[in-house]
Amino acid sequence: MKVTSISNTPLLTGLATSLLAVFCVALMVGPVNIGIGKAVMDLFAGQSTIDSLILFDIRLPRALLAMLIGATLGLAGAALQGLLRNPLAEPGIIGVSNCAAFGAVMVFYFGYANFAWFALPLGGLLGALVSVVIIFTLVGNSKSVVTLILAGVAINAIGGALIALALNFAPNPYAMNEIVFWLLGSVANRSMNELLIALPFVVVGWGLILYCGRFLNALTLGEETAMSMGFDVKRLRWILVIGVAASVGAAVSVAGNIGFIGLVVPHLIRPFVGSEPRRLLLPSAIGGALLLVFADIAVQLLSSGGELKLGVITSLVGGPFFLFLILKTRNLML
Amino acid sequence: MSLLQGLNLGFQIGDISILKGIDIEVNAGEMVGLIGPNGAGKSTLLRLLTCVEKASSGEIFYDDTNVTQISAEQRARRIGYLVQAAKAYWPFSVEKTVGLGRIPHQKWWQHSSDEDQSKIYRAMEVTETLAYRNRIVSTLSGGEHTLVMLARIFATDPQIIFADEPVAALDPYHQLHVMEILRNHSRNDQASVVVLHDLSLASRFCDRLYIINHGELYTSGAPDKIMTAENIAEVYGVKTNIVQDADGISVMPVSRLGDHHP
Numbered sequence: 001m002k003v004t005s006i007s008n009t010p011l012l013t014g015l016a017t018s019l020l021a022v023f024c025v026a027l028m029v030g031p032v033n034i035g036i037g038k039a040v041m042d043l044f045a046g047q048s049t050i051d052s053l054i055l056f057d058i059r060l061p062r063a064l065l066a067m068l069i070g071a072t073l074g075l076a077g078a079a080l081q082g083l084l085r086n087p088l089a090e091p092g093i094i095g096v097s098n099c100a101a102f103g104a105v106m107v108f109y110f111g112y113a114n115f116a117w118f119a120l121p122l123g124g125l126l127g128a129l130v131s132v133v134i135i136f137t138l139v140g141n142s143k144s145v146v147t148l149i150l151a152g153v154a155i156n157a158i159g160g161a162l163i164a165l166a167l168n169f170a171p172n173p174y175a176m177n178e179i180v181f182w183l184l185g186s187v188a189n190r191s192m193n194e195l196l197i198a199l200p201f202v203v204v205g206w207g208l209i210l211y212c213g214r215f216l217n218a219l220t221l222g223e224e225t226a227m228s229m230g231f232d233v234k235r236l237r238w239i240l241v242i243g244v245a246a247s248v249g250a251a252v253s254v255a256g257n258i259g260f261i262g263l264v265v266p267h268l269i270r271p272f273v274g275s276e277p278r279r280l281l282l283p284s285a286i287g288g289a290l291l292l293v294f295a296d297i298a299v300q301l302l303s304s305g306g307e308l309k310l311g312v313i314t315s316l317v318g319g320p321f322f323l324f325l326i327l328k329t330r331n332l333m334l
Numbered sequence: 335m336s337l338l339q340g341l342n343l344g345f346q347i348g349d350i351s352i353l354k355g356i357d358i359e360v361n362a363g364e365m366v367g368l369i370g371p372n373g374a375g376k377s378t379l380l381r382l383l384t385c386v387e388k389a390s391s392g393e394i395f396y397d398d399t400n401v402t403q404i405s406a407e408q409r410a411r412r413i414g415y416l417v418q419a420a421k422a423y424w425p426f427s428v429e430k431t432v433g434l435g436r437i438p439h440q441k442w443w444q445h446s447s448d449e450d451q452s453k454i455y456r457a458m459e460v461t462e463t464l465a466y467r468n469r470i471v472s473t474l475s476g477g478e479h480t481l482v483m484l485a486r487i488f489a490t491d492p493q494i495i496f497a498d499e500p501v502a503a504l505d506p507y508h509q510l511h512v513m514e515i516l517r518n519h520s521r522n523d524q525a526s527v528v529v530l531h532d533l534s535l536a537s538r539f540c541d542r543l544y545i546i547n548h549g550e551l552y553t554s555g556a557p558d559k560i561m562t563a564e565n566i567a568e569v570y571g572v573k574t575n576i577v578q579d580a581d582g583i584s585v586m587p588v589s590r591l592g593d594h595h596p
Binding site: 085211213214215217218219220221222224225227228229230231232274275276277 | 381384385386405406407409410411413414415417420421422423424425426427430431434437438440442486490496
């Protein structure tokens with residue numbers, strides 16, 4: 001008798017198709033109406049018209065970046081939830097995003113951003129890495145959800161305080177303004193250049209995370225069982241943590257803090273694929289991309305006067321969702 | 335033939351010695367029981383033998399090959415380790431949980447094959463867990479839960495099964511069921527090593543027992559040789575009635591011995 005198992009393929013196809021559709025819509029949305037067809041023709045004709053500039057220099061990088069960052073946050077959320085065996089883990093909640101932001105702020109602040117193309121994502125990566133290492137040192141082998149969340153609170157506080165310190169000593173009000181607006185999280189007004197800067201770190205990070213899928217499944221039965229299944233738990237944990245730090249660090253360094261995508265997306269995906277951590281990874285990545293491109297369209301349609309930042313809206317929606325999850329799982333946690 | 339051999343095994347955490355000088359051998363077709371008081375080091379010994387923990391001293395051989403010469407992958411296919419109070423941290427179905435036992439046979443990019451599926455089915459058959467294969471593991475009773483965790487190990491198709499207190503907190507029916515499954519596994523070129531607190535079950539099912547006390551091997555041998563009132567009194571600090579009948583040995587603890595603190 002053959003035991004049936006549900007395939008991921010229909011879900012992945014559905015998500016990818018939706019992503020493509022939303023991506024096309026994102027190219028059409030903006031404060032100015034442009035002719036998409038004309039813009040493409042102009043590009044091929046070698047003419048830089050207003051339409052082609054808006055499409056290829058403003059909207060395309062913006063939509064691509066939203067995709068890249070959404071995918072990173074969705075994937076990192078699913079990976080951290082698997083690693084910590086905890087449905088409340090997320091880069092933002094455990095402090096990774098804030099520390100990555102601090103790393104990037106330091107690069108900004110000291111003017112290293114122009115020093116080398118990789119300075120900014122590297123700053124983000126280092127910040128993220130430090131936070132994950134602290135999380136591990138604090139939480140260690142303890143499987144307590146409470147310890148994890150408390151460690152996250154502490155790390156968030158430290159990251160926040162260090163950012164505040166940098167702001168405090170900002171050389172001038174404009175620099176301060178720039179940092180604050182950047183911290184709110186947005187993919188607006190980014191160029192292809194920023195996308196390309198983040199891309200190598202993000203792609204390497206994704207690769208490392210996906211490599212750990214089987215390990216995450218084994219961890220479902222606990223670390224000792226995973227070890228008896230032949231996994232070098234310490235090494236693989238590091239690989240995963242570096243993967244998360246590299247991708248989230250790079251994402252945060254170009255787009256600032258965009259919270260809760262990593263928390264929300266795996267929860268939306270679980271009803272379709274079940275709880276298997278490995279099966280959750282790829283759909284969470286595509287789902288994250290879909291959600292963030294969608295949110296970015298919403299941001300543009302909702303803002304009339306001053307622009308609403310993407311990070312603000314994801315937190316406005318994600319915060320209450322987090323509360324809802326706590327209510328739902330609080331009996332399981334203690 | 336010796337499937338597993340541990341020579342002069344020791345384990346230390348800092349200056350504290352948890353285990354020292356343990357020699358242990360498990361032959362093909364044998365069911366070996368590890369007994370001894372709480373904190374004697376039985377679980378640690380199991381962790382060393384499964385290579386989950388690295389021994390501070392001594393050597394371990396699987397099939398006469400030093401484990402350091404065997405790849406982690408090969409090792410994982412050869413053993414199944416049922417940890418104490420095993421549980422699944424995510425709400426997995428029984429079938430999915432059992433399927434995790436196939437992980438040592440898959441590469442990192444692979445999903446389960448038809449062979450995997452038939453092994454999973456077979457494992458559920460052996461442990462009689464097929465009837466509830468679609469239920470979520472956390473909703474099962476203690477007995478059913480243990481059987482599912484055991485099924486996960488059978489899905490790996492291991493040579494040696496290591497089980498840490500597999501019958502703790504089970505009713506008599508499920509205790510016997512789990513012990514019978516392990517006993518049936520321990521034939522031909524297969525074996526099992528089981529940590530037990532129930533001395534009657536240990537005596538009736540195991541071919542040989544190792545008594546561990548204060549991190550050292552107190553004695554070892556066939557149950558009818560070493561399961562004596564004197565040994566039990568010495569190691570556990572309790573007075574026992576030991577009865578041997580057609581069904582085997584029954585060990586009934588009757589009272590604590592006043593001045594003994596095991």
